[in-house]
Amino acid sequence: MLNLWDCGGQDSFVESYLTSQRSNVFGAVAVMIFVFDISSKDGGADMDSFAANVRALHEFSPHSRIFVLVHKMDLLPTDQKLQTYQQRTADVKAICADEGFQSHPIISATSIWDQSVYRAWTNVIYHLVPNAATIEAMLQKLAALLNARELILYERATCLVVTHITRGSEGSNPYADRFERISSILKTHKHSMAKHSGLMAAEVTFAELQIKTGGFMFFITRLTENTNLAVVMPSDESSFNGARVNIQLARREFAHLDSVEQVDASS
Ligand SMILES: Nc1nc2c(ncn2[C@@H]2O[C@H](COP(=O)(O)OP(=O)(O)OP(=O)(O)O)[C@@H](O)[C@H]2O)c(=O)[nH]1
Ligand SMILES: [Mg+2]
The missing domain is CATH 3.30.450.190 (Beta-Lactamase)
Structure with missing residues (x-):
């Protein structure tokens, strides 16, 4: 039985997850899948938002697992893909460690224009399948x-x-x-x-x-x-x-x- 909540990423929504809906959204979570839009103009604000979500998750579901999709990779020029991905990966790991998560986040580079989203979801499904x-x-x-x-x-x-x-x-x-x-x-x-x-x-x-x-x-x-x-x-x-x-x-x-x-x- 998988209960999946697709939470919209607009600022006003995120604000309410972190405040009035905090325990409801972050309680009893098995996995959080956080999707970064790599083409976003404000990478710093996205990281801040990620950190705030990780903090709330740690507070209400400390044993949960974090999956991160570094998404829309197709929009990056080829010569920037690897470096941008590595930088984002390092930042994500640092935040999860800072917030006290023992298990490492599982990070994937994804785009809807190839098979990478299937592969990333496979990681999530594998984690959730009993035995x-x-x-x-x-x-x-x-x-x-x-x-x-x-x-x-x-x-x-x-x-x-x-x-x-x-x-x-x-x-x-x-x-x-x-x-x-x-x-x-x-x-x-x-x-x-x-x-x-x-x-x-x-x-x-x-x-x-x-x-x-x-x-x-x-x-x-x-x-x-x-x-x-x-x-x-x-x-x-x-x-x-x-x-x-x-x-x-x-x-x-x-x-x-x-x-x-x-x-x-x-x-
Ligand atoms: N180039 C590119 N565009 C993408 C990719 N994934 C999604 N998009 C586009 O991004 C736009 C937003 O996609 P949504 O799936 O609505 O994004 P979302 O994260 O659900 O958005 P919210 O629910 O509002 O937070 C659409 O126009 C998609 O076609 C991708 O991998 N590459
Ligand atoms: Mg959506």
């Missing part, structure tokens, strides 16, 4: 049993990557953004199904998607209540069929990990 490390260890075993080249775990509602297991030669796959690209394809597919069925995109689900080529075979299917699993196999029909059956059998091993308990600030 992620245990699930990963089990997937590692499953990948070896199936002789899969890659397993990719997606959160079902958002189609975002939670984690992946990459084996053998797949480690040198040159398409580093393939997980995010699949997210994007699945989302587009959901919207297309929603359009043709008259349902809301959030209500649309699919049973299985298969892609078979001479070089590899791929399928994606439900693993648990909240996750889909994508499997990349060598191009071999019988291993492919065996893997599909084995994933069905593996579901019950994963079922108890898909905990419905609330992930709150203290867990």
